[in-house]
Amino acid sequence: MQAITARSPAHAIEVEDLTKVYPGGHPALNGISFAVDRGEIFGFLGPNGSGKTTTVRILVTLLRATSGTASVGGFDVERMPGRIRQSIGYTAQATGVDDDLTVHEHLVLQALLHGLPPSREQQRRIEEVIETFSLSEVAGERAGRLSGGLRRRLDIAQAVVHRPPVLFLDEPTIGLDPQSRNALWRHLRGASQEGTTIFLTTQYLEEADRACDRIAIIDGGRLVKEGTPTALKSEVGEGRLRLTLADSADSFRAARALALSPDVVSVESGDALVVRLRSVGAGLADVVRVLDRAGIPIETVETGQPTLDDVFLRYTGRAPRSEAPAGAAVSSLFAAAHGRRRR
């Protein structure tokens, strides 16, 4: 049991040995612990059904934990949910939008409910989020007439209009076009620099890699790994090569030859050969030499840092599952990971 420190807690979010068993006995969380610092963008990464949403819903006081403790802004979720509600914004996976109200009315409603009375200040903030999320053209439009992407943007705008110190976003980028994603990330960066703590969940590794200060990987209700994207990636190996061979029939032979090289950490053969190296510098020359000696012609070589795909694969034993990836937002490597799994 930790003490309640209401005034200036060390962490914006603290979770200690949290478990959740749903009625019917389905265990969603099997004892997870982590802490998020003030002003940090913390990414919760995991496949469907891994416990991401359950964790968020416990933290925003919508769901009760079975055991363990959790606090937001120093307030315990079980004992002081009212205080937590004064300091959070939240978007769920299902957008909380009322078809009958206009975009502008939604924002006024949220501002009022979160204690921002009708004032110049309220107007200014509403105009600001309308601008940020490019909603000005539809501000007078009823939400029922908006496209999925616009509803999503409205929902996020609702969550930030009262400038909560702690923001919870459950898969905020699903259904957003690349432009809106970029606008969202810019906004979140700015908010984080002003001290807003942001807790988000995502299935998109590339996104978490670019946007988050720290990441936790959750799988089957357990936290399997936590750290900065850079640290996690460097644990997997320093460098990564992607080779395509002139004749793909050679790929198995090539993989076997490369696996023997001391610089190579792992090799996967699929549409292309993905080679993880201890270091790109020495390794690249080595890989080319080995294949040359084996008489296997190389068609293309791409070098790159390991991605969170690799991290995910390493710690959960499989590639991240996802819905149909939304176009440009998904890296080719992500798609490659899926391609590999299908074989």
Added chain:
Amino acid sequence: MPATVVLTFRNLVKNVRTPMLVIASVAQPLVWLVMFSQTFSRLADTPLLRGLGYRSYLALLVPGMMVLAVLFTGLQSGLAMVTDIDSGMLDKLRISPISRLSILLGRVLADSVTMVAQGAVVLGVGALMGARVETGWLGTFGMLASVALLGVVGASLANLIALRGRNAELTMVAGIFVTLPALFLSPAFLPLRFQPNWVQAVARINPASYVIDVGQRLMSIGNDWGQDVRMLAVLAVAALVLMPATVAAFRAATR
């Protein structure tokens, strides 16, 4: 601004935005009002009826049709709750720093306003067709207030079913299952003394029956304080039974 006021306003704005919902629940009673008063006029507009104090069969029908309108609106209140649960709006409200009860109160207040408006429309159409409230403005006020009270009790039941079942179809079916018998086991279409004994017996425990009876007295027969008090007592009992259950269901849903 108190959250209850904000949410009452939000719910009313919703009603104005989808006027079809409000109109639909008042259109049916109006259609019935016109239909029944025409088709049954020769059969029912008899010296026998007038001997009981009714001005006309139309005057007898009006209070029952007001009750039908508010019960439909009560049913819609439950449906709106299911919509709020499904759309994630309820969650949005739950994570706001507002009292849980203000969410429920905002709904009840908006419902009451809508119900009074609908009751007034039915009364107005009745007046246009020639059935005036004989007890004047005070009687009109009494009729509107009592049907709105009954409507709130009905809304409480619909919300209870909505919160426990979280299913629009279930709420709809259960609502209609309650609404129509509540109407038919009452003097809505025929004075109770012309109805079988068992109907009279059931009507004694039917809150809608009391509201309709009081409405009919205010409409044409003349006020009866004793009956007014009995109606209020029955409504109070119904509210005391239902509302705690609804609030408990709401608390369970919103913790």
